[in-house]
Amino acid sequence: MFKSEIFRTLSGIRTSLFFAVSLLFNVEVSAQQPTQTVWLDDLDLSSATQGYGVPKRNKSVDGHPLTIAGITFARGFGSHAASLLTILTEGKAKSFTAKVGIDDEVKGQKPAAEFIVAGDGKTLWASGIMHLGDPPKLCNVALDGISRVELIVTDGGNGEYYDHVDWADASFEATGVTGFKTYNPISSEPYILTPKPAAFPKLTGAKVFGVRPGSPFLHLVTATGDRPMKFSAYHLPKGLQINSQTGQITGVLTQLGTYMVLIKAKNAKGIAERQLRIECGNRIALTPPMGWNSWNCFAQEVSADKIKKAANALVKTGLINHGWTYINIDDFWENNRNSKDSSLRGKLRGETGDIVPNSRFIDMKGLAGYVHGLGLKIGLYSSPGPWTCGGCAGSYGHERQDAARYAEWGFDYLKYDWCSYGNVIDGLPGDDPYQISSLSYKGGDKLTTAVKPFKIMGDYLRQQPRDIVFSVCQYGMSDVWKWGDSVNGNCWRTTNDITDTWASVKNIALAQDRTAPYARPGNWNDPDMLVVGQVGWGNPHPSKLKPDEQYLHISLWSLFAAPLLIGCDMDRLDDFTLNLLTNDEVIEINQDPLGKQGTCLQTIGELRIYEKDLEDGSKAIGFCNFGIDRVDLSYQDFRKLGLQGRFNVRDVWRQKAVATIESQNGKLQIEVPPHGVLLYKFSPVTKLTHKY
Numbered sequence: 001m002f003k004s005e006i007f008r009t010l011s012g013i014r015t016s017l018f019f020a021v022s023l024l025f026n027v028e029v030s031a032q033q034p035t036q037t038v039w040l041d042d043l044d045l046s047s048a049t050q051g052y053g054v055p056k057r058n059k060s061v062d063g064h065p066l067t068i069a070g071i072t073f074a075r076g077f078g079s080h081a082a083s084l085l086t087i088l089t090e091g092k093a094k095s096f097t098a099k100v101g102i103d104d105e106v107k108g109q110k111p112a113a114e115f116i117v118a119g120d121g122k123t124l125w126a127s128g129i130m131h132l133g134d135p136p137k138l139c140n141v142a143l144d145g146i147s148r149v150e151l152i153v154t155d156g157g158n159g160e161y162y163d164h165v166d167w168a169d170a171s172f173e174a175t176g177v178t179g180f181k182t183y184n185p186i187s188s189e190p191y192i193l194t195p196k197p198a199a200f201p202k203l204t205g206a207k208v209f210g211v212r213p214g215s216p217f218l219h220l221v222t223a224t225g226d227r228p229m230k231f232s233a234y235h236l237p238k239g240l241q242i243n244s245q246t247g248q249i250t251g252v253l254t255q256l257g258t259y260m261v262l263i264k265a266k267n268a269k270g271i272a273e274r275q276l277r278i279e280c281g282n283r284i285a286l287t288p289p290m291g292w293n294s295w296n297c298f299a300q301e302v303s304a305d306k307i308k309k310a311a312n313a314l315v316k317t318g319l320i321n322h323g324w325t326y327i328n329i330d331d332f333w334e335n336n337r338n339s340k341d342s343s344l345r346g347k348l349r350g351e352t353g354d355i356v357p358n359s360r361f362i363d364m365k366g367l368a369g370y371v372h373g374l375g376l377k378i379g380l381y382s383s384p385g386p387w388t389c390g391g392c393a394g395s396y397g398h399e400r401q402d403a404a405r406y407a408e409w410g411f412d413y414l415k416y417d418w419c420s421y422g423n424v425i426d427g428l429p430g431d432d433p434y435q436i437s438s439l440s441y442k443g444g445d446k447l448t449t450a451v452k453p454f455k456i457m458g459d460y461l462r463q464q465p466r467d468i469v470f471s472v473c474q475y476g477m478s479d480v481w482k483w484g485d486s487v488n489g490n491c492w493r494t495t496n497d498i499t500d501t502w503a504s505v506k507n508i509a510l511a512q513d514r515t516a517p518y519a520r521p522g523n524w525n526d527p528d529m530l531v532v533g534q535v536g537w538g539n540p541h542p543s544k545l546k547p548d549e550q551y552l553h554i555s556l557w558s559l560f561a562a563p564l565l566i567g568c569d570m571d572r573l574d575d576f577t578l579n580l581l582t583n584d585e586v587i588e589i590n591q592d593p594l595g596k597q598g599t600c601l602q603t604i605g606e607l608r609i610y611e612k613d614l615e616d617g618s619k620a621i622g623f624c625n626f627g628i629d630r631v632d633l634s635y636q637d638f639r640k641l642g643l644q645g646r647f648n649v650r651d652v653w654r655q656k657a658v659a660t661i662e663s664q665n666g667k668l669q670i671e672v673p674p675h676g677v678l679l680y681k682f683s684p685v686t687k688l689t690h691k692y
């Protein structure tokens with residue numbers, strides 16, 4: 001007998017018993033409690049969360065008829081892994097039935113996914129891993145007494161790519177109701193945590209800055225507080241000077257060495273001072289780069305005009321006063337091989353092989369000068385292959401020339417993106433590397449071929465008369481964290497492209513711990529750019545991450561000592577996003593000079609507790625709730641986090657003292673919203689010696 005038949009028999013017995021008891025007590029039931037079918041597609045599906053696209057009623061995620069293994073269904077829910085729909089059945093559903101599978105619309109791809117039905121937090125049914133072409137699987141689940149049903153689709157263990165998934169012919173048998181409420185357990189209400197900066201001056205930004213001897217020195221001392229503000233620096237080494245109006249330190253250092261400089265910021269309310277450590281040596285980017293990049297909002301629509309606007313906005317919004325520095329142009333500043341947009345068409349290179357920017361970027365040197373004039377730095381993008389990922393001219397065969405040109409223009413940062421390098425590598429005999437190949441990733445997992453193109457460009461960048469941060473972008477192939485430093489890389493992507501979905505942020509976050517031992521000043525693991533604010537790759541919309549998910553995203557990236565590159569339209573920054581990006585105590589965790597990457601030291605259910613060592617002996621601790629239920633617990637495992645002794649605990653988002661805790665027997669009440677975070681700093685309490 002199939003499970004479903006057992007269920008039907010059992011529920012039959014149960015129903016008869018119920019009627020017998022009802023008759024006994026003379027209760028009238030049948031007329032009031034008819035069983036009816038409630039179709040899933042009649043419910044509000046919009047509260048579902050999914051890895052890509054939006055939930056579709058009676059259609060696949062791409063808008064085609066729902067089709068599994070050649071069978072078409074008129075009704076159902078088309079989604080994309082990772083997907084979650086929560087339905088409040090409140091004990092009124094008797095059963096749920098559906099036919100599940102991967103939609104045929106992704107022919108030629110290799111999706112895999114698992115469908116799960118959970119009731120009140122427990123798995124009631126699971127499909128097992130399903131692949132494209134598998135016949136629809138019948139799901140028939142008893143739901144008596146269940147108040148919350150979750151329809152879940154996981155990525156089947158191979159990532160979410162092309163996981164277009166269908167819950168076809170999906171319906172509930174229910175009593176006494178004609179519909180159910182769906183809901184998203186993650187709150188949509190934005191709330192502000194970062195207190196407004198005080199009027200009194202406060203120095204912000206990195207406490208250490210690295211420069212190579214002979215390179216132009218460019219570092220902005222930043223502070224919050226009332227303007228006008230005057231900056232000064234004491235014990236500046238010979239060759240450097242500070243602009244007292246802007247705080248910009250410029251000049252050139254020729255002597256290797258460590259220089260401790262006392263910097264001061266003064267306004268009508270008072271004066272703040274702090275040490276800045278200048279390291280003149282071989283290493284740069286001694287704290288994770290912070291800034292903005294054009295890709296996540298503008299993609300192929302980028303232009304010099306938009307770059308200037310973003311730079312202006314970084315200044316106008318005050319973000320510059322919190323250490324945000326780089327304005328990075330991503331793909332599409334070059335000419336394109338086949339775009340229909342005439343502003344992207346033109347000679348790829350000049351007579352002598354020099355790269356020719358497209359008509360939206362007629363004056364690269366002028367643009368760099370403009371951005372520098374604001375006290376900011378500027379970056380751009382290329383590929384070691386003949387083509388960038390967007391089909392524009394890459395650097396293949398012109399690496400030396402390109403590196404020299406970037407330096408001559410005055411650029412400070414290069415993101416170098418693998419893409420069509422697959423056309424070039426050994427193993428494709430006779431291939432024209434300029435052909436358009438779909439095998440562009442091939443070979444990237446072989447160590448020698450993976451390293452080679454980055455070594456070439458990394459070496460040329462080092463030969464330039466200015467410091468250029470080298471950002472290696474090849475999505476984490478061949479354990480790049482193990483060799484990124486050997487190609488002069490300052491940061492390297494550890495993952496595929498991020499999207500503004502919970503599934504994407506979560507999966508990226510969960511994969512970071514293995515890279516942690518390789519992070520150090522000048523070498524940063526890069527889990528990709530931030531997805532807060534108006535993002536959308538040419539089609540900007542508010543980030544689909546919920547407010548708590550955004551707090552968690554920024555907290556995790558800070559704990560990871562990740563490069564922080566804002567990816568949103570800077571001209572449309574809302575208060576919530578600005579507040580999220582201007583918390584100096586959170587940024588300080590990211591920019592801590594020790595350069596350690598935080599890792600997860602303990603899990604309690606879906607609560608993951610991350611720890612990052614800080615230079616002053618304190619620890620940043622993130623209580624990160626990856627689950628959909630609120631966490632409410634009395635925490636006392638301080639030893640598991642390496643905490644010994646007495647600690648002052650500070651909530652860095654709220655910038656408030658929380659408690660003083662004894663690690664041995666102390667307790668801390670922890671309340672974390674679903675997909676939310678508590679980010680605390682534990683500072684050892686040093687014994688005070690009082691003078692009487």
Ligand code: GAL
Binds near residue numbers: 330331388390496
């Ligand atoms: C991708 C890269 C993105 C963006 C894009 C440009 O490969 O991961 O961050 O740079 O190329 O085409």
